[in-house]
Amino acid sequence: MFICLLQLAKSQKDAEAAPFVFALVDWLREKRRIFSEDVILNLSEDSPVPIASGLKGHCWRDIAHDCRVTWLAFYRDSINDQVKYMYLAAQSGFKGQQDFLKYEKARRLKQFVVKIREDYSKKMKSNDSIERQLGTATYLIDFLALRVGGEKDTDEEADTVGCCSLRVEHIAFDEDKKEITLDFLGKDSIRYYNTVKIDPQAFKNLQAFCRGKKADDDVFESINSTSLNNHLKQLMPGLSAKMFRTYNASITLQQELDKLQPTLAKFKEEVERERMKKEAKTKTKKAKTEPQAAAAAATTTATATATAAAAAAEDSDEAPLKEQKVKRETDKDKEEQKETQEVLNVDISDVNQLVQFYNDANRAVAILCNHQRSIPKQHAASMARLQHQLSAIEEDLRECEEFLAFCKKDKQQKQFKFKSDFKTLKGEPRKSVVREGMKEDAVLKKIAQLKKKKQTHLLRMHIKDSNKTVALGTSKINYMDPRITVAFCKKYELPIEKIFNK
DNA sequence: CCTCCGACTTGGCGCGATATAT
DNA sequence: ATATATCGCGCCAAGTCGGAGG
Numbered sequence: 149m150f151i152c153l154l155q156l157a158k159s160q161k162d163a164e165a166a167p168f169v170f171a172l173v174d175w176l177r178e179k180r181r182i183f184s185e186d187v188i189l190n191l192s193e194d195s196p197v198p199i200a201s202g203l204k205g206h207c208w209r210d211i212a213h214d215c216r217v218t219w220l221a222f223y224r225d226s227i228n229d230q231v232k233y234m235y236l237a238a239q240s241g242f243k244g245q246q247d248f249l250k251y252e253k254a255r256r257l258k259q260f261v262v263k264i265r266e267d268y269s270k271k272m273k274s275n276d277s278i279e280r281q282l283g284t285a286t287y288l289i290d291f292l293a294l295r296v297g298g299e300k301d302t303d304e305e306a307d308t309v310g311c312c313s314l315r316v317e318h319i320a321f322d323e324d325k326k327e328i329t330l331d332f333l334g335k336d337s338i339r340y341y342n343t344v345k346i347d348p349q350a351f352k353n354l355q356a357f358c359r360g361k362k363a364d365d366d367v368f369e370s371i372n373s374t375s376l377n378n379h380l381k382q383l384m385p386g387l388s389a390k391m392f393r394t395y396n397a398s399i400t401l402q403q404e405l406d407k408l409q410p411t412l413a414k415f416k417e418e419v420e421r422e423r424m425k426k427e428a429k430t431k432t433k434k435a436k437t438e439p440q441a442a443a444a445a446a447t448t449t450a451t452a453t454a455t456a457a458a459a460a461a462e463d464s465d466e467a468p469l470k471e472q473k474v475k476r477e478t479d480k481d482k483e484e485q486k487e488t489q490e491v492l493n494v495d496i497s498d499v500n501q502l503v504q505f506y507n508d509a510n511r512a513v514a515i516l517c518n519h520q521r522s523i524p525k526q527h528a529a530s531m532a533r534l535q536h537q538l539s540a541i542e543e544d545l546r547e548c549e550e551f552l553a554f555c556k557k558d559k560q561q562k563q564f565k566f567k568s569d570f571k572t573l574k575g576e577p578r579k580s581v582v583r584e585g586m587k588e589d590a591v592l593k594k595i596a597q598l599k600k601k602k603q604t605h606l607l608r609m610h611i612k613d614s615n616k617t618v619a620l621g622t623s624k625i626n627y628m629d630p631r632i633t634v635a636f637c638k639k640y641e642l643p644i645e646k647i648f649n650k
Numbered sequence: 651c652c653t654c655c656g657a658c659t660t661g662g663c664g665c666g667a668t669a670t671a672t
Numbered sequence: 673a674t675a676t677a678t679c680g681c682g683c684c685a686a687g688t689c690g691g692a693g694g
Contacts, residue, residue, distance in 0.1 A: 217656090217657065217658090218657080218658075219656095219657075219658085222656095222657095231655085231656070231657085233656095233657075233658080235657095235658080246658085246659090250659090295660095335660075335661070336660095336661055336662060338661085338662080374652095390659085390660090393660095519661080519662090520662085521662065521663080522662085522663085619661085619662070621661090621662090622660070622661055622662080625660085625661095626659070626660055626661085627660090
């Protein structure tokens with residue numbers, strides 16, 4: 149390939165100042181440079197027109213005075229004639245207000261969502277095929293947070309789809325489990341791959357829609373994004389398909405964050421108990437009585453039970469290391485959950501743990517919205533390093549345990565010796581963690597400390613690995629109502645800048 | 651209707667700055 | 673102090689959605 153940048157200059161002197169104008173790629177003119185002559189500005193009527201660029205004698209293509217739109221300027225791309233806009237930054241009041249409106253609308257959906265869900269359940273059983281397709285598609289958009297999927301130019305653009313443009317080849321059915329597997333390329337050619345149990349009626353419908361069709365036929369041949377959005381408008385003013393993503397993302401965040409509620413309650417209870425104890429102590433300082441000791445004993449038992457429950461919760465959490473789509477909870481599940489609300493193993497007085505907890509909630513949303521990223525280039529290397537650190541901890545543990553065994557044996561024995569061919573990352577031999585004449589309980593303490601260290605290290609590895617393909621930023625910026633985050637931060641006294649930057 | 655397109659949101663990526671671990 | 677991880681931002685392409693125009 150041959151590439152050459154050309155300047156359009158009348159003389160050598162001009163050339164020094166003149167910018168490159170376009171590129172030649174294999175002698176074809178590619179991407180022309182954009183000049184002010186290409187740009188249309190949008191200004192107030194009474195605003196002075198800024199001087200065009202640094203180049204003398206250049207002017208703007210046009211000046212607009214349209215206060216109904218938010219763009220400041222635009223030009224047409226020389227390659228595909230697409231309009232390129234200039235807008236104010238996201239942190240501007242302009243954008244902020246639009247954002248606020250968006251979340252207000254999503255909030256309004258909450259008042260309608262029960263009705264809408266009843267409606268699509270009914271439509272899914274309708275005799276009318278259009279209604280059946282509208283109902284089923286709306287169900288998928290709500291339940292799986294799919295994009296609407298508008299039609300696009302098939303020859304020029306990438307073959308990506310959304311709900312309404314799904315084809316037969318994108319769905320597989322598991323009759324026994326009533327599960328479907330969706331496998332297609334969505335926006336930005338990001339793969340959506342999800343096996344999920346769905347509503348039985350939706351399952352039946354989708355199967356029927358696909359029956360007798362070719363692989364590349366549309367599943368929903370009777371509807372499209374426009375008709376679906378028109379249908380949604382009848383159920384709620386201003387409703388469109390993408391609002392389900394905003395709504396479900398925000399409500400998922402809320403639900404995830406609420407899971408910390410019992411932990412907070414327990415924490416407050418403990419603080420209160422401490423306070424009471426102190427109070428009682430000062431009151432009865434002179435005359436200590438028996439019943440109080442009994443009460444104190446009772447509280448310690450209660451705390452022990454709670455801790456045991458937390459430990460059990462942690463264990464069950466350990467299980468799935470593999471990537472897995474969140475199974476959306478049905479209303480029934482939610483009911484059941486209310487009764488078995490667990491105290492989580494999160495220390496809510498620890499800022500880092502709170503941030504970690506918030507990120508977990510954020511991740512649930514990102515997985516729902518299928519926000520993926522490619523595995524960072526240094527991921528494997530970085531995991532290997534963590535693995536090495538883990539081995540180091542394990543080696544330290546092994547040494548401590550052998551030393552403990554040595555201590556327990558008769559003291560007649562010679563010196564303690566620990567054989568290890570473990571090397572640090574730099575290839576140096578490892579340093580011993582036990583010292584001669586170390587007391588037995590010191591070793592026990594060390595072991596406990598190392599076990600804890602190993603635990604947190606394992607957790608870190610797990611988090612890193614499960615995060616490697618999940619992008620948290622998009623849902624945070626575009627989908628989760630910031631008011632939910634703010635409320636959470638206030639409630640747990642978590643500084644907001646730990647979550648949002650200025 | 652359908653198609654096109656204007657306006658705006660959403661999205662992943664890469665890079666340099668900044669925070670954190672060693 | 674240095675190495676490494678993470679953040680945060682700019683970039684601009686790829687979507688959504690509504691309305692104009694045929």
